[in-house]
Amino acid sequence: MEIKEHFIEGENVKSFVKSPNHSGEFEKGLPDTIVIHYTAGPFKPALNTLTNPRIRASAHLIVDRDGSITQLVPFNIEAWHAGKSSYGNRIGMNKYSIGIEIVNSGPLTKSGNVYRSWFGSAFNPSDVIEATHRNETQPRFWHTYTEEQIQTVYELCQLIIDNYGIKTILGHEEIAPLRKQDPGPAFPLDRLRNKLLNEERSTNEAAELPEVGRVSADVLNIRFTPTNDGAKVAMPLKKGAKVKILEESKGWYKVTTEVEGWVFAKYIENI
Ligand SMILES: [Zn+2]
Structure with a gap:
């Protein structure tokens, strides 16, 4: 799969069904978040709802039970999936996020050997798990997601992270916990x-930062803090001194030789 011009393309992609329910383009630097949803029902009614102009709701993607993908809104356009929502000091998460709907029936009620959804469909025990929701204290029965869905959502999220610099993945339950x-x-x-x-971020940072360097200035002050007025740790480092680079901060490297402290990164050449 790949993303081209804000559309997902590839084997798993079933179709693009344009939803009229959206705002304009995201502001610069956005989206930076993915919000995960379930449809609370089968694919067809979900698609009808999310493309119906009278029901002012949509999402960027729907992932069906077989892992196939339907896109409703291009990734550079704000879709209407989050509703009244907030996270941290942000209010109204539609303008920050890409919404992925996964076909799943949600909580189920047990009667005899049968599990039923809120709309009356029956499910086999093999399609049910008993688990406690993060916003609740008692376990309930829930419709399971298929392996194909989970695999597809992983791949989609990875692609969207790579293409849009996503920093956060949230559940709808976390941005609208009362609803x-x-x-x-x-x-x-x-x-x-x-x-x-988490994993990706730590490997990326490790890859970008050089491990060692050599002082390229004649003398280079080494300080306790990454600022020009930071107190000096020791005598300045001399040109050619080899340093181990530990950390980076706004143009400064934390380095260690015999002493440890902050130097102006410009004067450390990579070796
Ligand atoms: Zn939702």
């Missing part, structure tokens, strides 16, 4: 963001 319970405990949301955001 919403999707994607719910059947979806491995914590695993997804740990795998795609």
Whole structure:
């Protein structure tokens, strides 16, 4: 799969069905967040709802049970998936985020050996897990996601992260906790963001920062803080001194030789 001109392309992509329910383009530097949802029902009614101009809702993508993808809104345009929502000091998450809907029926009620959704469909025990929602204290029954869906959502998120510099992945249940319970405990949301955001970020940073360098200025002050007025740790470093680079901050490197402290990065050449 790949993203071209704000559209997803590839084998798993079933179609583009244009939804009229959207605002204009995201502001500069946005989106920086992905919000995960479930449809609370099968694919067809979800598609109808999310493309119906009278129901002012949409999402960028719907992932069906077989992992196939339908796109409704291009990724550079604000879709209407979050509703009344907030996170940190942000209010109204539509203008910050790409919304992915996954076809799933949500919480189920057990009667005898049958599990039923809110709209009356019956599910086999193999399609059900008992788990406690992050916003609740007691376990309930939930419709499971398929392996194909989870795999597809991983790949989609990875692509969207790479293309748009996404920093955060959230569940609708986290940005509208009093109203919403999707994607719910059947979806491995914590695993997804740990795998795609934390690990990736740490390897990227490690790859960008050189390990060692050599002082290129005649003398180079080494300071306790990464600022021009930071107190000096020791006598200045001499030209040619080899340093180990530990950390970077706004044009400064924290380095160690015999002493440790901050130097102006411009005067450290890579070796
Ligand atoms: Zn939702």
